[in-house]
Amino acid sequence: MPAERIDGKAFAADMRAKAAEAARAFEAQAGRRAGLAVVLVGDDPASDVYVRSKVKTTMDAGMESFEHRLPETTGEDELLALVDSLNADDKVDGILVQLPLPRHLDSDRAVQRIDPDKDVDGLTVVNAGRLISGLPGIVPCTPMGCDLMISQQLGGDLSGKLALVIGRSNLFGKPMGQLLLQRNATVIQAHSRTADLPDLTRMADILVVAVGRPEMVKGDWVKPGAVVIDVGINRIPAPERGEGKTRLLGDVAYEEAAKAAAAITPVPGGVGPTTVAGLLLNTVKAAHRRAGLTAPAL
Ligand SMILES: Nc1nc(=O)c2c([nH]1)NC[C@@H]1CN(c3ccc(C(=O)N[C@@H](CCC(=O)O)C(=O)O)cc3)C=[N+]21
Numbered sequence: 437m438p439a440e441r442i443d444g445k446a447f448a449a450d451m452r453a454k455a456a457e458a459a460r461a462f463e464a465q466a467g468r469r470a471g472l473a474v475v476l477v478g479d480d481p482a483s484d485v486y487v488r489s490k491v492k493t494t495m496d497a498g499m500e501s502f503e504h505r506l507p508e509t510t511g512e513d514e515l516l517a518l519v520d521s522l523n524a525d526d527k528v529d530g531i532l533v534q535l536p537l538p539r540h541l542d543s544d545r546a547v548q549r550i551d552p553d554k555d556v557d558g559l560t561v562v563n564a565g566r567l568i569s570g571l572p573g574i575v576p577c578t579p580m581g582c583d584l585m586i587s588q589q590l591g592g593d594l595s596g597k598l599a600l601v602i603g604r605s606n607l608f609g610k611p612m613g614q615l616l617l618q619r620n621a622t623v624i625q626a627h628s629r630t631a632d633l634p635d636l637t638r639m640a641d642i643l644v645v646a647v648g649r650p651e652m653v654k655g656d657w658v659k660p661g662a663v664v665i666d667v668g669i670n671r672i673p674a675p676e677r678g679e680g681k682t683r684l685l686g687d688v689a690y691e692e693a694a695k696a697a698a699a700i701t702p703v704p705g706g707v708g709p710t711t712v713a714g715l716l717l718n719t720v721k722a723a724h725r726r727a728g729l730t731a732p733a734l
């Protein structure tokens with residue numbers, strides 16, 4: 437039986453509907469809309485597309501969007517001053533600094549300047565510490581979306597399951613491993629220096645791949661019946677679609693892997709759309725917390 441194709445677009449639509457419902461409840465109680473500030477420095481076209489989609493989705497969910505576009509030549513002091521002013525602005529519940537920043541800016545410095553209670557990307561050391569300590573905090577959006585998809589497939593308790601995460605970034609791999617651990621999975625965190633990776637993937641009941649190498653995980657690396665989550669977004673040239681055209685490939689060879697897996701996320705239309713939806717959930721949760729209101733279970 438071929439694998440179930442996990443529909444990330446439908447899943448994300450459901451997450452957005454929940455965020456919109458929570459946003460209405462927040463507005464009714466707080467007398468203002470939850471607000472998300474997005475900071476974009478420079479004019480990278482890919483970042484521009486992401487930011488536009490974040491702004492639109494935010495407004496569609498009944499939240500306020502504050503868009504701050506700064507020129508490529510922005511200095512570090514200016515960027516930090518903007519973050520400071522957003523930290524101090526009561527209408528702003530969430531702050532996102534779009535990455536990557538232009539090379540002359542220190543992205544870690546900018547991100548760590550964000551008030552942890554407004555850090556809707558979950559990238560500050562405070563939120564990383566809260567996650568590893570099992571304290572309430574803000575979880576990075578992409579692992580949050582993957583965690584929700586995995587629990588929809590397998591239930592909330594992953595006792596006895598072996599989960600393999602390939603990738604160890606602060607943005608994805610590390611928090612993903614922590615979320616799986618919290619659900620009682622036995623977690624292996626693999627990365628570019630891991631030896632004999634296919635031997636490990638073949639043991640994994642849950643295989644989460646975030647390496648950024650097109651179709652690196654082959655069909656015969658997948659344990660029969662596994663749940664496979666492909667976090668890779670690799671844009672590759674597609675001359676067959678016309679001059680200068682590109683297409684997206686995941687880190688997993690989808691067609692092959694789908695023959696073994698029980699369920700698998702496609703690229704595009706899998707994990708990607710849940711990322712922006714996760715941002716809305718984080719923003720509306722942050723708004724409730726900041727206003728001293730109980731956030732609805734999301
Ligand atoms: N501070 C910060 N936080 C981020 O969360 C962040 C960021 N910076 N910088 C860039 C990356 C990338 N990212 C994606 C969001 C949605 C899709 C998405 O919806 N992808 C669609 C395809 C979109 C397409 O066709 O290009 C999909 O996979 O189906 C992908 C990638 C968030 N990022």
Ligand SMILES: [Mg+2]
Nearest residue numbers: 603604605609
């Ligand atoms: Mg990673």
